[in-house]
Amino acid sequence: MADKGRYLARLKRIEGQARGIHRMVDEDVYCIDILTQISALTSALEGVALALLDDHLRHCVVGAATRGGPEAEEKLREASAAIARLVKS
Amino acid sequence: MADKGRYLARLKRIEGQARGIHRMVDEDVYCIDILTQISALTSALEGVALALLDDHLRHCVVGAATRGGPEAEEKLREASAAIARLVKS
């Protein structure tokens, strides 16, 4: 993983955002404001996922592709399946 | 809010999922498995957002619509903007 510290910091913020949304519901904050925060959290998650995917393509997939053989095929299959899940979630 | 307790329980689970993803990165778990968990968390968030939106339409938007006047227009504008953010996030 390229910059583990940065991922950990981003995920710590995401955890805080999730806690914040829990508190908003608990304090009966107006629904639209809660929905705004959920969209912001979803976008933050997407950002982390896209960065992880880029890392994975650069290191795991390209590494396996350079070595060739069945491992390369498996890495490509996995990467495409992960991209499909992201696009559809 | 229709069933606040259920929302709070779902958001507590989402917070736990976020913490779990942080731990996966910290323990250098394989990227694809982390991406799978991020997609699951994104879907869980979507579920909460769609339920909140349904509640909002039923109570706030319909309530304002029945009373009519500028408040109804504002509620409709807000709801459509929230839907757009959800669709695009």
Add this chain to the structure above:
Amino acid sequence: MADKGRYLARLKRIEGQARGIHRMVDEDVYCIDILTQISALTSALEGVALALLDDHLRHCVVGAATRGGPEAEEKLREASAAIARLVKS
């Protein structure tokens, strides 16, 4: 429907975009450029869908809500299901 002419013009453009992508594939245009056009077409479709949904909320859902009764419940259920399909597609 608020402005039918505008919807028809937007959908005619979308049809043209789809035909354009077909031609790009036929002429072996570089994949990334085709993917860029597919994302543009998807965004154009989302725009039409969000406008239709806003119209639907303002006219069909609010109309039924003002009249009350089972029809209002059905309109709300339908609207939320349509929003869910949009968010998940």
Add this chain to the structure above:
Amino acid sequence: MADKGRYLARLKRIEGQARGIHRMVDEDVYCIDILTQISALTSALEGVALALLDDHLRHCVVGAATRGGPEAEEKLREASAAIARLVKS
């Protein structure tokens, strides 16, 4: 491109779906039914995009990666940007 004929057939169907939605609007079909067709069209487009992306990873990106050098870096950058556009559209 792996199976150009299949892509062309899928895109021809997508063009037909777009034409069908235009006709539904023209004939004042109920909004919810039009929205259902738009979601179906969006999913069909996503399917084509994901297949193209898989092809692109397997042929263009892996090919460049095996040859190494700046071309590989450019292909990876392009692929990640295309994935981001798909996820966010």
